[in-house]
Amino acid sequence: MTIYELTKKLNLSVLNKGCLDSAIKGCYVSDMLSDVLANGKEGNLWVTRQTHPNIVAVAAIKGLAGIVVTGNKPVEAETLEKAESEDIPVMGTGIQTCEMAGMLYNLLLRHPEAGQP
Amino acid sequence: MADLGKNRIEGSYPLKGGDFSEAGAASKELRSQLAALGIPSETIRRAAISAFEAEINVIIHAVAGTLHFKVEGDRLIITVTDMGPGIEDIELAMQEGYTTAPDWAREFGWGSGMGLPNIKRNSDGLKIDSIIGEGTTLEIIINLKSNGKNDDIRAD
Numbered sequence: 001m002t003i004y005e006l007t008k009k010l011n012l013s014v015l016n017k018g019c020l021d022s023a024i025k026g027c028y029v030s031d032m033l034s035d036v037l038a039n040g041k042e043g044n045l046w047v048t049r050q051t052h053p054n055i056v057a058v059a060a061i062k063g064l065a066g067i068v069v070t071g072n073k074p075v076e077a078e079t080l081e082k083a084e085s086e087d088i089p090v091m092g093t094g095i096q097t098c099e100m101a102g103m104l105y106n107l108l109l110r111h112p113e114a115g116q117p
Numbered sequence: 118m119a120d121l122g123k124n125r126i127e128g129s130y131p132l133k134g135g136d137f138s139e140a141g142a143a144s145k146e147l148r149s150q151l152a153a154l155g156i157p158s159e160t161i162r163r164a165a166i167s168a169f170e171a172e173i174n175v176i177i178h179a180v181a182g183t184l185h186f187k188v189e190g191d192r193l194i195i196t197v198t199d200m201g202p203g204i205e206d207i208e209l210a211m212q213e214g215y216t217t218a219p220d221w222a223r224e225f226g227w228g229s230g231m232g233l234p235n236i237k238r239n240s241d242g243l244k245i246d247s248i249i250g251e252g253t254t255l256e257i258i259i260n261l262k263s264n265g266k267n268d269d270i271r272a273d
């Protein structure tokens with residue numbers, strides 16, 4: 001599934017200009033940045049409550065597909081600009097982390113075929 | 118891969134304690150210089166993770182410091198020097214989960230005590246010198262010609 005398809009399915013708001021065509025390969029849920037540096041995988045969608053610019057460096061280094069910020073937490077303008085310059089899409093949702101993780105589990109891992117166009 | 122000997126890559130970056138605004142600048146430049154040399158992406162990733170965690174440690178734990186990187190032969194050498202409190206027990210600091218990070222760093226999602234273990238795991242060599250009350254120096258080695266961590270470099 002691409003980022004674009006996911007934003008439609010889960011009604012995520014795209015907060016910046018980033019590459020929406022990249023294919024999502026699984027997801028990782030964490031608010032600790034060293035944990036994502038250690039355990040995130042290339043192509044993962046990252047679900048987090050962290051919003052400061054360091055998250056962009058983490059996503060860029062790990063080659064993550066995008067970042068989803070849960071619970072309607074506002075994202076700093078500097079973070080969105082940095083992410084745009086790295087071509088990393090940042091998405092927002094009012095849904096909380098636990099529910100978002102459940103939805104992503106169903107879409108990306110349990111029934112990945114449902115995400116095929 | 119490009120002939121590493123003909124491509125001098127080098128960079129030096131100042132770091133300031135408590136200031137996250139420049140965090141990641143050094144590892145970003147390192148990534149793009151290594152990519153221009155045709156270094157495999159997994160090796161670049163290991164180098165960038167190591168550099169970034171070292172940058173963050175200076176920002177969180179020290180007053181000021183410098184990250185310097187250069188390629189010597191087939192090896193990337195990242196040297197991070199800081200003026201700071203130093204590390205009392207290096208063996209303890211290397212344990213996953215051990216942290217003295219203050220609350221402000223935890224709010225930023227740092228301080229899980231995984232930084233030094235991340236550097237160790239992603240590098241082919243790590244040397245830590247520290248003097249209490251003066252500062253800390255990390256020397257991180259990444260073999261650019263190996264396929265994965267700790268691979269032997271075969272003679273061509």
Ligand SMILES: Nc1ncnc2c1ncn2[C@@H]1O[C@H](COP(=O)(O)OP(=O)(O)O)[C@@H](O)[C@H]1O
Nearest residue numbers: 174178203210216217218228229230231232233
């Ligand atoms: N540059 C440094 N100066 C002083 N102490 C340091 C430095 N780097 C690491 N430390 C000490 O080692 C501990 C573990 O470091 P690390 O594994 O990076 O985890 P974290 O930074 O999340 O605490 C730190 O909490 C700190 O006590």
Ligand SMILES: [Mg+2]
Nearest residue numbers: 173174232233
């Ligand atoms: Mg650290």
